[in-house]
Amino acid sequence: MKEINIVVVDDSPFSVAMISNILTGSGFNVIGSANGLEEAVEAVKTLQPDVVTMDITMPGADGIECTNAIHKVVPRQKVVIVSSMMDEEIIRRAKKAKVSGYVQKPVDAEELTLAINRVMADEELFIELEGLYTTVFKEALTDSFNKLFKTVPEFEAEFKNNNAQVSRGISVVIGIIGKYSGRLILDMSNETARHMAGTMMNSDALPDEYIVNIVGEVSNIAAGNACSLMNKTNKLFGLRVAPPTIVYGESITISKSDFDTAFSVTAQTTFGEIFMNVGFNRGEYQ
Amino acid sequence: MNTEYTEAFFNSFQNVMPQLGIESVRLIDIQDIGSQIHTPEVVCIIGIIGDLRGNVIYAMSADAAKKIAGTMMGGMELDEFDEIAQSAVAELGNMLAANACTELSQIKIKVDVSTPTLMVGTFSVSASAERVTRIELAASDFPFDIFLSLEKR
Numbered sequence: 001m002k003e004i005n006i007v008v009v010d011d012s013p014f015s016v017a018m019i020s021n022i023l024t025g026s027g028f029n030v031i032g033s034a035n036g037l038e039e040a041v042e043a044v045k046t047l048q049p050d051v052v053t054m055d056i057t058m059p060g061a062d063g064i065e066c067t068n069a070i071h072k073v074v075p076r077q078k079v080v081i082v083s084s085m086m087d088e089e090i091i092r093r094a095k096k097a098k099v100s101g102y103v104q105k106p107v108d109a110e111e112l113t114l115a116i117n118r119v120m121a122d123e124e125l126f127i128e129l130e131g132l133y134t135t136v137f138k139e140a141l142t143d144s145f146n147k148l149f150k151t152v153p154e155f156e157a158e159f160k161n162n163n164a165q166v167s168r169g170i171s172v173v174i175g176i177i178g179k180y181s182g183r184l185i186l187d188m189s190n191e192t193a194r195h196m197a198g199t200m201m202n203s204d205a206l207p208d209e210y211i212v213n214i215v216g217e218v219s220n221i222a223a224g225n226a227c228s229l230m231n232k233t234n235k236l237f238g239l240r241v242a243p244p245t246i247v248y249g250e251s252i253t254i255s256k257s258d259f260d261t262a263f264s265v266t267a268q269t270t271f272g273e274i275f276m277n278v279g280f281n282r283g284e285y286q
Numbered sequence: 287m288n289t290e291y292t293e294a295f296f297n298s299f300q301n302v303m304p305q306l307g308i309e310s311v312r313l314i315d316i317q318d319i320g321s322q323i324h325t326p327e328v329v330c331i332i333g334i335i336g337d338l339r340g341n342v343i344y345a346m347s348a349d350a351a352k353k354i355a356g357t358m359m360g361g362m363e364l365d366e367f368d369e370i371a372q373s374a375v376a377e378l379g380n381m382l383a384a385n386a387c388t389e390l391s392q393i394k395i396k397v398d399v400s401t402p403t404l405m406v407g408t409f410s411v412s413a414s415a416e417r418v419t420r421i422e423l424a425a426s427d428f429p430f431d432i433f434l435s436l437e438k439r
Contacts, residue, residue, distance in 0.1 A: 164369070167407075175333015175341065175400025183333065183401050212412045242333025242400055242414075245341045245435070249409025255372040257403065281401055 004120055007047055008033040009040045009066060010055040010082070019053055019082060019107060026113040037061040037069050044070050044077055050123075051100075051116055056083035056090060064090070067097045076260075078119050082107060125236055126260075126282055129180060132233060133226075134158055134263050137184070137278050140226035141267060148218065149199060153267035153274065162262040162279060167252035169193065170212065172219040175242035176227065182280035184226070184241075185254060186219045192272030199271065216244040226278075288438070291338060292316060292419055294389035295382075295432050302385050303425055306378070307357045314422040314429075321418055323411040323433055327351070328367070330379030330404050331411075336397030340415050340436035342386070344379050348406070350428030351375050357426070367406065376402045382432075 006028050010016045013035075020030040032047045034040040036058055044052060052070065056063035067079045081094055084105040094102060100122070101115040142152050169190040176182040188196075190211075197206050197214035206214075220241065227239035259279030267274045296313060303311045325345040332342050346354070352364040355371035358378065364371055379402040387397055413435035421432040 164372075167405075171405065173331045173333075173403045173405075175331070175335075175403075177333060177335045177398045177400050181398070181400045183403050185403065209412075216412070216414070240335050242335055243340055243435075244414060245331050245343065246412040247329070247331075247405050247409050248412070249407065251407040252409045253406045255376065255404035255406060256369055257376065257401065258373060259401070279401065 003029055004051065004116065005029045005031045005047070005049045006116070007031060007040070007043045007049040007052045009035075009043075009052055009063070011035045011058040012055075015055065015105075019112070022107060022109045022112055023053075023116075026109060028113075028116065037066045040066050041069050041073055044074050048074075049077075051078045051080055051119055053080050053082045053112075054099075056081060056085045064093045064097050064099075067094075067099055071098065078123060080112075080115050080119060082112065122282070125179065125234070128234060129230070129237060129280060130261050132230060133261075133278060133280065134265075136229045136233075137222075137226045137276065138265060138267075140229060141222045141274075141276060144218065144222040144225055145269065148221070149196075149270070151270045153269040156266045156268070158263045158265035160263055162257055162259055162264065162277070164256045165254040165264075165275065165277070167247070167254060168273065168275065169252075170215055170246060170248045171252055171254060172216055173245045173247065174219060174223045176223070176239055176280070177242065178227070178239035179237050180239075180280045180283055182259070182278065183257075184219070184223045185275075185277040186215075186222070187254070187275040187277075188215070189272055190248075192269070192274065195271040196269075212246050212248060216246045220244050288419075288436075290393060291390060291395060291436065292421065292434060294393065294395075295342065295386045295434060296421055296423075297389050298382050298385035299421075299423060299425075299430075299432065301389075302378075302381050306354070306381075307361065308354060308425050310424075310426050312424040314424060316419065316421050318417050319420050321413045321416055321435070323413055323418060323420075325409070325411055325431070326429070327408070328375060328404070328406050329411060330376055330402050332379055332383045332402050333400035334383070334397050334436060335400075337395045337439050338390075338397050338436045339439060340434070341413065342383055343411060343413065343433040343435065344382060345431040345433060347429065350425065350430055353426055353428055354378060372404055372406065376404045379404070
C-alpha cells in the first residue's frame, strides 16, 4: 500500500506530539508540523503531504482560515479538522472551506485513522473516476447510436476546459448523482435533432414536441449506459441519472460550471454535430 | 400537487434568501402546470434522485439574477450578468436545493441532488414530468419561480 504522508497543524506542541504519535502508531508518516497559518502554507508547499490535520482554535488565523490559505496554494489539499470545537457554525464553515473530514478532540486513535483512510480512499476513487469517465461517456454515446441508428459518431479531440457555450439550438441537461455528483449536457442544432428524431420514428414531419422528447430519450439512454458502465467498473461510484430536462429556443448560453473535473467533446454524426459536456465534483464530507 | 414536498422547497427559499441578504421574500401563488415551461432569461436546473425523482428548476429574469447575485456578492450593483454573477446564481441554486433536501429529510423524504446547470437566454424548457408545480415567488420584489418536475418513487 502507498505510504500516506501527513503534516500536523496545531499551536500546542503537546497536541502535535500526541497526534503525531497516534498517526505514526497507525502506520502513517508524519513528515512535518506547523503552528499557524504561515508555517502551514509553507509546509504544504514544500512537503506536499497527502493529508493535513488541522486544529481549529489557534492564535491569529483559525483552522478554517488556515485551510482556505492552504487551498489557495494547493486547491486539492486534503485537510482533516482535529479539534475540540465542533458546533454547527464551525461545521458550516468547514464545509464551505471544503474540508475533507472532521475528528473531535480528545483524539481517538481509531477514529482518526479511519477518517484519514476514508479521505485517501475517496481521493483514489475520484482519481479512478477521472481516469475513466471521458472514455466511458464517449463509448456510451457510440453504443447508444450503434444500437438505435446502426451508425457510430466520430469524435473530435476532447478538451478539458468548461467555458460557457452557445447552444446550437437544443440542450439536454441530465443531472448525475452518486458518490460524486455531476451532470451531462448534449447539445445539437434543431436540424440535427429533427434529423435524428425523424430517423428514429421514420417520419419527416414530426411535431416539435416529439423531437424534443426523442432527443431527451436518446440522451437519457446514453447517460444511463455511461453510468452503468462506470458502476460496473467500480460499484462504489453508485452513479444514477436524473430524468432529462430539455432547453430549446432562439438563444441559449450554457454558463461555465465550477467542476473539479470536466470534459467537452464534439461528435460528428450522420445527423450532424453533437456537443457533449460532462462534469463531476468531489462530494463534501458527510 | 403534492403539498408536502412543495412546502419543503418553499421553506428552503424562505430559509436561504434572508441568509444571503435578501430579506423581502413573498409567496405569490402555487399552481400545477404542464411540462412545458416558458421561462424568463435565467434558469438553474438541478437533478434530484431518491424518494423523489426529477428536477427542480429555479427561474428568474436577468434583472432579478443581477440583483440577487449582487446582493450575494456583498451588495454590489451589477451592470452585467457576467461569469462571476452566473457562478453566484448557480451557487444559489445549489444552496436552495441542498436546503430543500434537509427540509425533506425532516418529513422522511430522502433525496440527493446533482450539480447545478445554469442557462441564460431566450428559450423554453421541457420538463420530464407531465405535471409540473410552479411556486411563484418574489425576492426583493423581483419575480422568482421554482418549478418542481418530480415524481414519487
